[in-house]
Amino acid sequence: MAMLRVMTWISLRLGRRIARALLFGVSLYFLLFATAARRASRAYLRRALGRTPRLRELFWHFHTFASCTHDRIYLLNERFDLFAIQVHGAAALETVLAAGRGAFLLGAHAGSFEVVRAVGRQRPGLRIGMVMYEKNAIKINSALAAINPTAVQDIIPLGQLDSMLQVQARLDEGMVLGVLADRTLDDAPTLPVQFLGSSAPFPLGPMRLAAILRRPVLFMTGLHLGGNRYCIHFEPLADFTGIERTGRDAAIREAVAAYAASLARHCREAPYNWFNFFDFWRLPAGSGRDAA
Numbered sequence: 274m275a276m277l278r279v280m281t282w283i284s285l286r287l288g289r290r291i292a293r294a295l296l297f298g299v300s301l302y303f304l305l306f307a308t309a310a311r312r313a314s315r316a317y318l319r320r321a322l323g324r325t326p327r328l329r330e331l332f333w334h335f336h337t338f339a340s341c342t343h344d345r346i347y348l349l350n351e352r353f354d355l356f357a358i359q360v361h362g363a364a365a366l367e368t369v370l371a372a373g374r375g376a377f378l379l380g381a382h383a384g385s386f387e388v389v390r391a392v393g394r395q396r397p398g399l400r401i402g403m404v405m406y407e408k409n410a411i412k413i414n415s416a417l418a419a420i421n422p423t424a425v426q427d428i429i430p431l432g433q434l435d436s437m438l439q440v441q442a443r444l445d446e447g448m449v450l451g452v453l454a455d456r457t458l459d460d461a462p463t464l465p466v467q468f469l470g471s472s473a474p475f476p477l478g479p480m481r482l483a484a485i486l487r488r489p490v491l492f493m494t495g496l497h498l499g500g501n502r503y504c505i506h507f508e509p510l511a512d513f514t515g516i517e518r519t520g521r522d523a524a525i526r527e528a529v530a531a532y533a534a535s536l537a538r539h540c541r542e543a544p545y546n547w548f549n550f551f552d553f554w555r556l557p558a559g560s561g562r563d564a565a
Contacts, residue, residue: 277419284346289355289501296343300336304328310335310550317553320469321544330545337545341385341497348387349421353395355501358388362491362507366449369489370399372514375444377483378493379510381455381536384546388495388503389451400448402427404440404482406458441486451493454479454532456549464526466533469540473554475533480525484513490528492535496543508535 284292304311314334318326326334347355369376378401380386386403393401405428429439429450443450457463457476465472483490492508511528513521540547 274415274419277416280343281346281420284343285350289347292343292346293340296336296339300332300339303335304332307550313550313552317469317547317549318544320471321540321547334545337497338548338550341546341548344385344497345387346420348385348391351391351394353391356388356391357502358392358495359502359504360392360507361504365491365509366507369491370447370449372489373447374514375446375448375450375488377479377488377490378449378451378507379454379479379490379532380451380493380495382453382548383455383536383539384494384496384543385503386451386453386495389493389505392505393449398447400427400446402429402443402448402450404429404431404450404452404479406431437482437486440482444486444488452479452482455536455553464529466530468533468554469537471554473533475529477525477529480511480528480532483511484516484521484525484528487513487516489514492532494536494539494546496539496546498543506539510535 280292280295283295311331314331315326318330318334322330344356366376378389380389390401393399427443427448429436429443433439440450454476457474457478462477463474464477465474467473468475480490489512490510492510493506495503495505498504510531511524513524516524536547
């Protein structure tokens with residue numbers, strides 16, 4: 274937290290250009306010494322690029338992660354003037370918002386979710402919150418407080434007795450809730466689906482939540498294009514509004530597969546934006562049983 278506060282001070286007082294220069298050293302350090310992350314980066318980029326990645330491409334993967342993380346300092350302090358942000362698929366989001374029942378935005382550990390929320394803060398009446406596991410919520414809130422104590426984040430922690438009630442209440446208010454749906458706890462149910470050429474486990478929980486609450490689901494990502502440029506994408510994935518219980522499981526499996534396909538497409542288009550630095554394709558024990 275102390276280093277995060279120092280980096281925040283440097284970024285806000287000395288400017289983005291000087292602060293970003295420091296990121297090259299940070300990225301180089303992790304490239305050289307984070308051997309497991311480097312191995313995972315190489316395995317992923319080999320799939321996304323369709324060839325063996327060069328060393329500079331591994332570096333750029335780490336550096337894109339560092340850049341997106343660093344830009345949160347400015348976004349949380351509402352320095353939107355520093356960025357050029359394009360939005361694709363805004364009509365899809367407007368359609369679900371017009372119904373007034375809220376929606377789920379299923380993202381991934383790709384690009385920046387903060388840039389998506391930044392766009393929401395500039396649109397009157399649009400509220401974007403996050404749903405995540407309680408332990409992650411505590412860590413995120415601590416980090417955000419170090420960056421900007423006044424930046425209030427609407428985060429609903431899962432795993433509490435009233436979590437589902439909180440989620441439903443926010444949706445009934447017309448709120449849009451973001452969930453990062455490409456990572457799960459070890460004992461949570463997953464579904465093996467095709468992702469970048471091989472089967473990989475994707476969590477069922479986020480899509481089950483949307484199906485139980487009968488809400489529409491959109492894929493969303495805020496990809497970093499280099500420099501100060503970001504591109505946000507919204508894509509319809511599923512609409513569980515009228516789903517019957519008998520067809521719910523099949524609809525969930527179909528929606529998870531569609532989510533994985535959308536994520537794979539964006540990984541190929543912007544390969545350095547996906548930040549799962551571990552063996553993502555290793556199926557966890559019991560995943561087949563859980564899926565069944």
